[in-house]
Amino acid sequence: MLSAGPISLHYGKHLALDGVSIGVDANETVVVLGANGAGKSSLLKALAGLARPAPSAQLHLDGKDLLGLPAHKFLELGIALVPEGRGIFGDLTVAENLELGAYTRHARPHEQRQRALVLDLFPRLAERQAQIARTMSGGEQQMLAIGRALMSCPRLLMLDEPSLGLAPIVTGELFQALGRIRQTGIALLVVEQNVKASLAIADRGYLMDAGRIVGTGTAEALRQDPAVQRAFLGAVA
Numbered sequence: 001m002l003s004a005g006p007i008s009l010h011y012g013k014h015l016a017l018d019g020v021s022i023g024v025d026a027n028e029t030v031v032v033l034g035a036n037g038a039g040k041s042s043l044l045k046a047l048a049g050l051a052r053p054a055p056s057a058q059l060h061l062d063g064k065d066l067l068g069l070p071a072h073k074f075l076e077l078g079i080a081l082v083p084e085g086r087g088i089f090g091d092l093t094v095a096e097n098l099e100l101g102a103y104t105r106h107a108r109p110h111e112q113r114q115r116a117l118v119l120d121l122f123p124r125l126a127e128r129q130a131q132i133a134r135t136m137s138g139g140e141q142q143m144l145a146i147g148r149a150l151m152s153c154p155r156l157l158m159l160d161e162p163s164l165g166l167a168p169i170v171t172g173e174l175f176q177a178l179g180r181i182r183q184t185g186i187a188l189l190v191v192e193q194n195v196k197a198s199l200a201i202a203d204r205g206y207l208m209d210a211g212r213i214v215g216t217g218t219a220e221a222l223r224q225d226p227a228v229q230r231a232f233l234g235a236v237a
């Protein structure tokens with residue numbers, strides 16, 4: 001479905017992505033692992049049209065060339081990003097945030113159906129539709145950010161560190177919800193520090209270091225990989 005590469009991205013002189021190639025198939029859940037500064041957020045931004053890679057890159061969704069299109073076109077074509085820090089509208093209510101998520105031309109006709117899906121996935125949002133978003137807990141705000149992205153009818157939902165700053169019990173609920181989103185047929189591309197939880201819902205994964213892909217494999221293979229175990233799963237070398 002999505003195929004990208006080799007993507008290089010500079011911030012001034014700093015090379016944040018150095019020829020990264022990555023793919024996500026329909027219905028797949030793919031996780032991107034890597035230490036702080038490895039380039040994971042930059043990769044998601046490039047895949048969402050929010051950062052412009054060097055022109056030698058290729059970026060296709062079902063064969064359609066995305067390179068150079070504005071970010072709203074990426075959303076219109078079905079690629080949604082839940083950014084780190086969530087990016088919800090804090091002064092608006094839950095209901096208003098969801099409504100804004102369905103602003104694209106292709107999403108608007110499906111607004112009722114998508115809202116029903118979101119409120120079924122996250123009953124807490126259903127109870128709090130009139131609440132001002134910034135007054136909600138971190139976990140609820142993350143649910144709202146995911147819900148808002150779902151309102152755009154994505155085929156590929158990308159999440160940047162969704163569990164950041166959340167208590168373990170809330171993280172558990174969040175990953176359960178991601179598992180259910182996956183079952184609806186939406187492909188997921190997840191950047192996560194919580195390697196254990198993300199590998200548990202993933203089919204495959206990539207390992208990044210210093211702007212490059214340094215490893216790839218099935219979730220099971222990555223779980224068994226000594227480098228992954230040492231760096232992310234608390235194994236003693």
Ligand SMILES: Nc1ncnc2c1ncn2[C@@H]1O[C@H](COP(=O)(O)OP(=O)(O)OP(=O)(O)O)[C@@H](O)[C@H]1O
Nearest residue numbers: 011014015016034035036037038039040041042043
């Ligand atoms: N807007 C920017 N301007 C300059 N340098 C940047 C910018 N954004 C990111 N970088 C640098 O690019 C590199 C990759 O950053 P990126 O945020 O993509 O990494 P990351 O793997 O997502 O890290 P983290 O887990 O800490 O968010 C880092 O060295 C970072 O300092």
